[in-house]
Amino acid sequence: MQLSGTLAKVKESGAITLGVREAAGLSYTLGNGKYTGFHTEMGEIVLRDIQKSLGMPKLDIKYQPVTSQNRIPLVMNGTIDIECGSTTNNRTRQRDVAFAVTTFVEEQSIAVKLSSGITSIKELNGRTVAGTLGTMSLAQLRRHPRAVGVDFKELSGKDHSDSFGLLEMGRADAFVMDSSILARFISRSANPAGYKILADTFAHEPIACMLRKDDAAFKKMVDDSIKRQIADGSLWLLYDKWFMKPIPPSNERVGLPLSASTQSAWSSPNDKPMEDYTN
Structure with a gap:
């Protein structure tokens, strides 16, 4: 050959x-x-x-x-x-x-703390949302029809661990990322039961x-x-x-x-x- x-x-x-x-x-x-x-x-x-x-x-x-x-x-x-x-x-x-x-077909979603009371994209209005540098998640969320009229502040972590840390420490109200990444970080956190991934997914990405x-x-x-x-x-x-x-x-x-x-x-x-x- x-x-x-x-x-x-x-x-x-x-x-x-x-x-x-x-x-x-x-x-x-x-x-x-x-x-x-x-x-x-x-x-x-x-x-x-x-x-x-x-x-x-x-x-x-x-x-x-x-x-x-x-x-x-x-x-x-x-x-x-x-x-x-x-x-x-x-x-x-x-x-x-x-x-x-x-x-793997990834679904883009949003992780929040249960205590935040956030249940949908619309409820991100006035909140701070974390994303990771070099990824498209925040931009995709901004462009999605369900985010029209939703005004949120953006924070970017240097990597996924940093971004989840922003949510964990309370500097961000939500972390937007691939569902698999969100699930992994929640499962490894100090209090997995204190977080949830919203059912309000907004993109499908072939990995x-x-x-x-x-x-x-x-x-x-x-x-x-x-x-x-x-x-x-x-x-x-x-x-x-x-x-x-x-x-x-x-x-x-x-x-x-x-x-x-x-x-x-x-x-x-x-x-x-x-x-x-x-x-």
Whole structure:
């Protein structure tokens, strides 16, 4: 097999670099250079499938933490070969990078403290809402029809942990972000019962592993692995492990059932951008 692009680089070097997140709902750190989460573990399985396809006796997986701000440049400049964090596939990003088939359809929502009395987007009027730098959540909320006439102040955290801290400390009345991220931070907080995620969701975003553009052979191998994991049921079991069962070592339970949107994406694997979804 004549290899080119990322596959040639991987075969020659014996290594591949996986972009991961330090504090996100689908990918996060355990400390000491160890990374885990639903999307991280799925990405590792993808890379082992690629190792088998290339007939490599050994593949060194290197982990590179990325942020909302630097993840796309690090894919483009070759620092990382594939990013399986929590990146939304949209048309703007498709100008610079490629995406594997969708592995999670994120719903944008809002976390609040129960004591706030907030139950809907309309009740954010006059409140302070936190978001994370480099993400689109606050802008999407502003643009949504249900937010018309709602005047709220914005605060931005440097990362998701910082943003949740703004809510936790009372500097913000709400934190707007992906439901999986909100559920993860609430489950790991000092008082999980003191928070809730509003049912008033306002966007659907296809989350996928990010790759360099114009590398069709590598993308096909990544897509084939994901489709295999869907078809044999292993991706469903992986989701159950990370979102419905207690997670060691603290044994917190996220409690985020597989959404109908994600099930639909898995039943017909595709790499459609966010703009093709109805919100």
